[in-house]
Amino acid sequence: MxxxxxxxxxxxxxxxxxxxxxxxxxxxxxxLHLQPxxxxxxxxxxxxxxxxxxxxxxxxxxxxxxxxxxxxNRIDDEGVDFRNPRNGSRILLxxxxxxxxxxxxxADVAMAFDQCPPYPATENDVAEACRRxxxxxxxxxDAHQRDDQALFGIVQxxxxxxxRDLSARTVADFNLPGIAIGGVSVGEPVEEMHQIVxxxxxxxxxxxxxxxxxxxxxxxxxxAVANGIDMFDCVLPTRLGRHGTALVxxxxxxxxxxxxxxxxxxxxxxCPCIACRHHTRAYLNHLIRSEELLGLTLLSIHNxxxxxxxxxxMGQAIxxxxxxxxxxxxxxxxxxxxxx
Amino acid sequence: MxxxxxxxxxxxxxxxxxxxxxxxxxxxxxxLHLQPxxxxxxxxxxxxxxxxxxxxxxxxxxxxxxxxxxxxNRIDDEGVDFRNPRNGSRILLxxxxxxxxxxxxxADVAMAFDQCPPYPATENDVAEACRRxxxxxxxxxDAHQRDDQALFGIVQxxxxxxxRDLSARTVADFNLPGIAIGGVSVGEPVEEMHQIVxxxxxxxxxxxxxxxxxxxxxxxxxxAVANGIDMFDCVLPTRLGRHGTALVxxxxxxxxxxxxxxxxxxxxxxCPCIACRHHTRAYLNHLIRSEELLGLTLLSIHNxxxxxxxxxxMGQAIxxxxxxxxxxxxxxxxxxxxxx
Numbered sequence: 001m002x003x004x005x006x007x008x009x010x011x012x013x014x015x016x017x018x019x020x021x022x023x024x025x026x027x028x029x030x031x032l033h034l035q036p037x038x039x040x041x042x043x044x045x046x047x048x049x050x051x052x053x054x055x056x057x058x059x060x061x062x063x064x065x066x067x068x069x070x071x072x073n074r075i076d077d078e079g080v081d082f083r084n085p086r087n088g089s090r091i092l093l094x095x096x097x098x099x100x101x102x103x104x105x106x107a108d109v110a111m112a113f114d115q116c117p118p119y120p121a122t123e124n125d126v127a128e129a130c131r132r133x134x135x136x137x138x139x140x141x142d143a144h145q146r147d148d149q150a151l152f153g154i155v156q157x158x159x160x161x162x163x164r165d166l167s168a169r170t171v172a173d174f175n176l177p178g179i180a181i182g183g184v185s186v187g188e189p190v191e192e193m194h195q196i197v198x199x200x201x202x203x204x205x206x207x208x209x210x211x212x213x214x215x216x217x218x219x220x221x222x223x224a225v226a227n228g229i230d231m232f233d234c235v236l237p238t239r240l241g242r243h244g245t246a247l248v249x250x251x252x253x254x255x256x257x258x259x260x261x262x263x264x265x266x267x268x269x270x271c272p273c274i275a276c277r278h279h280t281r282a283y284l285n286h287l288i289r290s291e292e293l294l295g296l297t298l299l300s301i302h303n304x305x306x307x308x309x310x311x312x313x314m315g316q317a318i319x320x321x322x323x324x325x326x327x328x329x330x331x332x333x334x335x336x337x338x339x340x
Numbered sequence: 341m342x343x344x345x346x347x348x349x350x351x352x353x354x355x356x357x358x359x360x361x362x363x364x365x366x367x368x369x370x371x372l373h374l375q376p377x378x379x380x381x382x383x384x385x386x387x388x389x390x391x392x393x394x395x396x397x398x399x400x401x402x403x404x405x406x407x408x409x410x411x412x413n414r415i416d417d418e419g420v421d422f423r424n425p426r427n428g429s430r431i432l433l434x435x436x437x438x439x440x441x442x443x444x445x446x447a448d449v450a451m452a453f454d455q456c457p458p459y460p461a462t463e464n465d466v467a468e469a470c471r472r473x474x475x476x477x478x479x480x481x482d483a484h485q486r487d488d489q490a491l492f493g494i495v496q497x498x499x500x501x502x503x504r505d506l507s508a509r510t511v512a513d514f515n516l517p518g519i520a521i522g523g524v525s526v527g528e529p530v531e532e533m534h535q536i537v538x539x540x541x542x543x544x545x546x547x548x549x550x551x552x553x554x555x556x557x558x559x560x561x562x563x564a565v566a567n568g569i570d571m572f573d574c575v576l577p578t579r580l581g582r583h584g585t586a587l588v589x590x591x592x593x594x595x596x597x598x599x600x601x602x603x604x605x606x607x608x609x610x611c612p613c614i615a616c617r618h619h620t621r622a623y624l625n626h627l628i629r630s631e632e633l634l635g636l637t638l639l640s641i642h643n644x645x646x647x648x649x650x651x652x653x654m655g656q657a658i659x660x661x662x663x664x665x666x667x668x669x670x671x672x673x674x675x676x677x678x679x680x
Contacts (some may be wrong), residue, residue: 007626011633013614016353036601044604044622052618220588261376264384274353278392282384286347286376293351293633 001026001058002232002304006035007051011297012304014052020273020306024056024108026233029101030065034086038104046106057293058109058233059100060213061154064116064182070133071340075115077132095139111180112140119187123264126158134170141174151210152178155200159192168203178209181229185214194223201228218250218310218328220270225314226325237307241300244288247307249330255299260285270330270340274298313338341366341396341573342644346375347391350578351637352644354392360613360641361648364396364448366573369441370405374426378444386446398449400553400575401438401494404456404522415455417472435479443486451520452480454494459527474510481514492518492551495540499532506541518549520680521569525554534563541568558590558650558668565654566665577647581640584628587647589670595639600625610670610680613645614638653678 001024002009002017009017014060017025027047032038044050047057063080064319066072070082079094095113101109133156144151153171157164171179181200184193203211209230215221216234217287221261224232236245246253248268253260254265263281271277275284280314288296310329317323322337329338342349342357345368349357357365367387372378380535384390387397405419406412410422419434430596438453453476455469473496497504511519521540524533537552544550549570555561556574564572577587586593588608593600595607603621615624615638627635650669657663659665662677669678 006630006632007623008632008634011637012632013356013637015614035630036622040602040622040626043602046440050620050623050626052623222578247564262380262383274355278354280384282376282380283347283390284393286380286390290346290375292346292348293636294348294353296633297351297353297637 001231002238003028003233004051004053004101004233005031005235007032007047009042009300009304010242011293011300012238016274016297016301017053017304018055020304021312022055022304024058024231026058026060027051027105027107028099029059029062029105030069032059032088032105032219033062033091033101034084038101042104043105048106056109057107058152059102059105059107059111061111061113062093062101063098063113064213066255067116077135079113084132095136096143097204099140099143099151103144103149105150106146107180109150109152110144110146112137112151112153114156114182116156116183116186117158119158121158122272123158123160123163126156129158130163130167133167137174146270148178152176152180152209154180154182154213154238155204156183157196157200159182159196161199164196164200165203168200172204176208178211178231179204180211180213180231182213183278184212184268191222194225194227197224197227197229204228212304216307218247221307221311222314222327223325225311225318226323226327232311233309237303238300241298241303242296243277244295244299245303246299247303250328253283255288255295257285267302268306269308270275271302271305273302275302309340313340341571342578343573343575344391344393345575346371347381347387349640349644350396350582351633351640352578356637356641357393357515357644358395358616360644361652362644364398365393366398366400366569367391367445367447368405369399369402369438369445370409370446373402373431373441374424377443382444382446386631388446396449397447397590398492399442399447399451401444401451401453402433402441403438403453403462404553406433407456407458410680417475435476436483439480439483439491443484443489446486447489449490449492449518450484450486450495452477452491454496454522455496455497456496456523456526459498461498463498463500463503466500466503468494469498470496470503470507473669474507477511481516490517492520492549494514494520494522494553495544496523496605497536497540498523498674499528500535501539504536504540505543508540512544515545516548518551519544520551520553520571522553524552530560533560534567537567537569544568556647558587558647561647561651562654562667565651565658566663566667572651574647577643578640580638581638581643584635584639585643586624586639587643590668595621595624595628595635607642608646611642611645611649613642649680653680 005028074081098113115134117129155167157167211231212229260281329340341364414419435453442450454473457469495507497507551571552569600621669680
């Protein structure tokens with residue numbers, strides 16, 4: 001899922017987004033609550049109508065942003081009290097409030113309101129966050145009352161296997177239409193994240209989508225898919241694009257680099273995106289050096305296309321019976337097996 | 341002509357640009373000379389290939405920017421000596437050098453290197469600029485040697501009718517494939533500009549395109565077209581778009597305004613652009629307030645579409661025999677006569 005924080009994938013129109021092959025888009029409840037506010041989105045007919053995207057959408061719960069971006073006043077069993085950075089007013093976000101906001105936003109999937117402890121955190125703190133997350137999940141399930149919207153639970157537990165085990169079993173017992181693994185992509189070593197995925201996914205129902213939150217690098221996605229993950233979200237392709245970086249094969253290229261100044265070849269000859277079909281590395285280098293908006297748009301589109309191609313190729317390889325954790329369809333040795 | 345200063349109409353892809361109905365695009369020789377430099381553009385196969393635009397293109401001479409933006413050292417009959425703002429090096433721009441650069445850039449139309457005096461200027465200064473502009477035009481015509489590129493001359497003369505008369509007759513004598521009226525849109529009252537157009541166009545060959553430089557507001561274009569002008573360029577639609585302003589009918593709307601927050605109707609129901617077809621005023625208001633890149637792109641596309649619709653409608657009204665200086669096809673009283 002490309003990330004459309006404020007109801008827009010930054011710098012990309014909805015038709016360009018559809019051309020990347022993207023199906024589902026994530027938007028952030030925290031940001032949309034602050035601007036324009038869920039009432040305006042609801043009045044527009046919901047988030048799909050508001051942003052002009054008729055594909056599937058998911059909203060997060062707002063909790064992660066409150067913990068990482070908000071001016072936090074207090075966390076207790078009731079919820080999270082924080083200060084609105086735009087006008088200084090105090091906002092209490094609770095499981096019930098998150099559900100109300102997400103139901104008004106009207107995405108296809110709403111996420112449970114959880115507590116995501118920072119990394120590293122003590123075992124006591126993580127255990128406490130797990131306890132609260134599970135209690136809040138019960139309140140979310142009670143408060144969520146929109147039949148056309150799926151509620152996903154979130155497994156916490158940090159890097160403590162017995163807490164992950166407890167959390168996975170507790171969340172699975174709610175029998176929700178999908179389950180996410182949260183508390184990853186918060187600064188832990190990538191090996192710890194892989195270990196969490198390997199441990200947790202076997203504990204989740206096989207017939208429901210499994211969503212690994214905040215992950216979107218190629219290698220991590222391949223490992224996660226090999227272990228049974230179905231969904232991802234990540235700001236990386238668009239954030240890298242806005243910083244002049246392109247994803248090509250398994251590499252990251254800084255398009256500002258002087259080696260591209262005279263390079264009149266496509267960015268990635270295998271890629272069907274407009275940046276690669278209509279333009280050259282030299283032109284992209286020129287746009288990035290000139291700080292032209294078009295450069296950010298083109299690289300964001302390319303990077304999104306690259307990730308979607310990769311996930312699509314993973315799906316094909318799985319169906320063809322030749323998928324593995326080291327999946328790298330752009331490598332010459334793989335080309336006999338995979339379309340790229 | 342939308343303005344693509346650095347080989348890109350800011351924030352707009354070439355396919356979005358084509359969808360606005362735009363035919364010809366202007367790029368700036370001064371800016372492209374400084375970044376990426378005409379050698380890189382020539383190596384790419386010319387400006388069309390470099391920016392991925394296969395419609396007609398025009399480059400200005402660089403003179404206007406040197407006079408208005410450059411750190412000017414000296415102007416004399418040889419040319420203009422200025423300091424490169426990027427690295428402090430000194431650059432001498434002469435008629436011959438401007439032709440060399442524009443031939444390398446390879447647009448369909450190159451503009452003669454002229455001296456455009458500021459407004460207001462004394463009669464002596466304008467007369468001197470005219471004399472130099474005419475001498476430089478001779479050198480441009482000698483130096484220009486690309487059969488697949490048209491060279492347009494530029495009429496100067498400020499607000500002095502006898503100097504405009506002299507300049508128009510002198511430039512017309514060169515028998516070039518097109519002629520521009522320069523030295524307008526430099527701060528003079530709009531009535532002076534209208535007066536210049538009324539005086540100069542009858543002196544220009546009727547079978548060649550006449551280009552009024554730097555003008556692109558609806559009312560001024562209508563008056564100019566009524567007096568025989570064929571071509572315009574203006575940064576206004578994209579610059580206004582980047583500042584959150586939309587052109588609707590004959591008005592300018594600031595989309596940041598609170599009155600649009602809850603307005604879930606299209607920006608302009610008569611407009612076929614993606615901003616108007618897929619989105620609402622409330623969504624655009626949200627994007628502008630959030631300083632989202634997409635807002636700038638959508639409003640730029642809308643404003644370009646608006647101007648191109650207007651010029652297209654002027655052409656149709658002329659063919660229908662019902663065009664006049666106060667042309668305003670969006671007004672209810674005009675709808676019986678004009679498609680809008």
